[in-house]
Amino acid sequence: MEHLIEKTIRKEKIFSGKVINVYVEEVELPNGKTSKREVVKHPGAVAVIPVTSEGKLVLVRQYRKALERVLVEIPAGKLEKGEEPLATARRELEEETGYVARSIRHLVSFYTSPGFADELIHLYVAEGLTKLEESASLDDDEFVDLLEVTLEEALVMLEKQEIYDAKTAYALQYLQLQKALKK
Known part of the structure; x- marks a missing residue:
């Protein structure tokens, strides 16, 4: 499964709210290229x-x-x-x-x-x-x-x-x- 993992290179919080926080993360893809991910963090x-x-x-x-x-x-x-x-x-x-x-x-x-x-x-x-x-x-x-x-x-x-x-x-x-x- 290691061949599927995306490694986070950089992470920036772009919004902090009452319920959620939103981040833009730059990731290294399994093929070595990079991409961006928008991630919503929620407390559950x-x-x-x-x-x-x-x-x-x-x-x-x-x-x-x-x-x-x-x-x-x-x-x-x-x-x-x-x-x-x-x-x-x-x-x-x-x-x-x-x-x-x-x-x-x-x-x-x-x-x-x-x-x-x-x-x-x-x-x-x-x-x-x-x-x-x-x-x-x-x-x-x-x-x-x-x-x-x-x-x-x-x-x-x-x-x-x-x-x-x-x-x-x-x-x-x-x-x-x-x-x-x-x-």
Whole structure:
């Protein structure tokens, strides 16, 4: 695999933001030539599949500025500095849905866009949900609606492109595969 490695020659930070940092890196290619790479550094994130005692999935509907549209997604959020993914999963579940879970289990971790970003999402499933009377509040700049749907209803939403988000599509297909393997 060494024959595929690109060696960084020079690295320049061109943007520092609240969520991401962006670098331009000059690299030496495996053939000895050089090229430039634009790289987005992200602290990582979690996504949670909340499953109610009735077997319904708790999804959030929220506006995404980058797309100028409202999306339906599983609850998710970025890791805070020094925060373990499981703690982030519990926090995001409570903040976005008002639920706490008896059990939160890690399913898989995956990169979202490895061609230009290092964001790693840790996917969890949350079960044994209890709705809090007074839940943690959303971030000041976050507004969501909740919906509860069966896996089958969510898959129809995915097929109709009502669910358009990759982490949610990945989660739904993961659940569908697990269900099929248990039969």
